[in-house]
Amino acid sequence: MPITNQTLENELDNVANSQEKAHIRKLWDNADSLMQEISVNLIQGNNIQVDELTKQALENGFDANTILDQGLIAGMAIVGIKFRDNLIFVPEVLVAARAMKAGMVHIEPILSASGIEPIGKVIMGTVKGDLHDIGKNLCIMMLRGAGFTVIDLGVDTSSEEFIEAVEEHNAEILGMSALLTTTMPNMGKTISSFEEVEMRDLVKIMVGGAPLSQEFADEMGADGFGKDAISCVDLAKQFVENEN
Secondary structure: OOOOOHHHHHHHOOOOOHHHHHHHHHHHOOOOHHHHHHHHHHHOOOHHHHHHHHHHHHHOOOOHHHHHHHHHHHHHHHHHHHHHOOOOOHHHHHHHHHHHHHHHHHHHHHHHHOOOOOOEEEEEEEEOOOOOOHHHHHHHHHHHHOOEEEEEOOOOEOHHHHHHHHHHHOOOEEEEEOOOOOOOHHHHHHHHHHHHOOOHHHOEEEEEOOOOOHHHHHHHOOOEEOOOHHHHHHHHHHHHHHHO
16 A cells, blocks of 8 residues: 655655665554654654644544554654655754654553553663763654563663663663764774673664774674664564574
8 A cells, every 4th residue: 555645755765774764654543543653743843733632543443553663663664764864953853752752642552551561672862971862762652562571761771771681670681872983993992891700691782973894893793783763662662583
């Protein structure tokens, strides 16, 4: 079924990678026009409209997961790619995040009341010495939307804090982010710290951030590299599926 909202087609034109474009288009396959309208308003940062449209969708009988996947997450996926590719900047991301939260206010209580078990636990944090968190926060929103429980350690996170959080929450996955090339080595130090306390085999470690690459992730001994929020979620899902 073709996308009926021309604004969404225009947004997809901003996605240069054909695989990413196909991935996002699939989220809108067979999606109702109301879901597409939610996505458009989220991308544009219209939090009042997202709030109203989400309530309308629930009143019209759409289930929470449909609204989440085809409306909110699909829209935020576009935001994440545009931010990564420098098509939008921090202010636009923040208003889009505010719009997503406006929709999640109505969705989260329904998902919590459903009693569905989370598919996994993820510890997320920006490494020691780095105070950047926009990309990390995008990943957290997408992970939570995908069904993960996420514990956010914030920024400037030490190896000891990562280890303590994994142990305390019995988390299967750890995500580290960095934006500064000077703080990237702290990812490797954290992985070495897990090895030193004999906890490396207990957790899958994924890394991300603008200056990183798959090669760098391999060199430091990470289990995976996520170039954006979509990749982050896909990677976390792969980890969980491989464990089951």
